[in-house]
């Protein structure tokens with residue numbers, strides 16, 4: 758079994774309900790075991806600024822599904838939640854990114870692991886460090902990376918203990 762970290766975000770429709778539905782799908786997917794869920798954070802949009810606030814979480818799962826098949830799974834869940842891609846970095850009912858997959862490093866046209874932008878995104882690193890503070894980039898703990906990030910002020914705790922199934 759592999760240890761995988763995912764990042765989920767929503768800023769369209771009922772954001773909390775979208776996160777719950779996506780986590781429910783992951784939890785009930787054959788070959789995926791849900792291990793840890795972060796609190797929900799409300800976060801200022803990064804990249805494309807003219808859009809509503811996001812809710813973001815990080816999730817740890819165990820799985821025997823390989824990285825490329827796992828990408829298909831998360832894309833399928835996004836589709837199920839009726840995600841439409843209109844603007845790059847724009848509004849979405851749900852976005853699911855594969856952050857880390859064991860210690861794998863890979864990069865091609867369809868998939869990059871670790872996700873290329875995670876180390877510079879407080880909305881990713883803050884929930885991630887809640888579920889595993891021991892993750893490092895090289896020699897540096899993510900807490901120390903977060904301290905250096907300008908967008909950390911835009912990340913506020915929204916709700917703890919929020920998931921009980923849907």
Ligand SMILES: Nc1ncnc2c1ncn2[C@@H]1O[C@H](COP(=O)(O)OP(=O)(O)OP(=O)(O)O)[C@@H](O)[C@H]1O
Nearest residue numbers: 845846852853854855856867868869870871872874
């Ligand atoms: N680690 C990864 N997790 C999820 N998707 C990835 C990853 N690496 C590459 N991709 C690719 O990125 C493509 C675009 O993803 P998406 O539209 O969700 O980007 P985005 O969420 O708008 O921006 P960002 O990638 O900065 O979060 C996906 O179709 C997928 O093939």
Ligand SMILES: Nc1nc2c(c(=O)[nH]1)N=C(CO)CN2
Nearest residue numbers: 766800801802803804811846
């Ligand atoms: N706060 C926040 N900003 C974003 C997010 C997100 O999930 N949260 N996702 C993006 C594209 O992946 C772009 N910008």
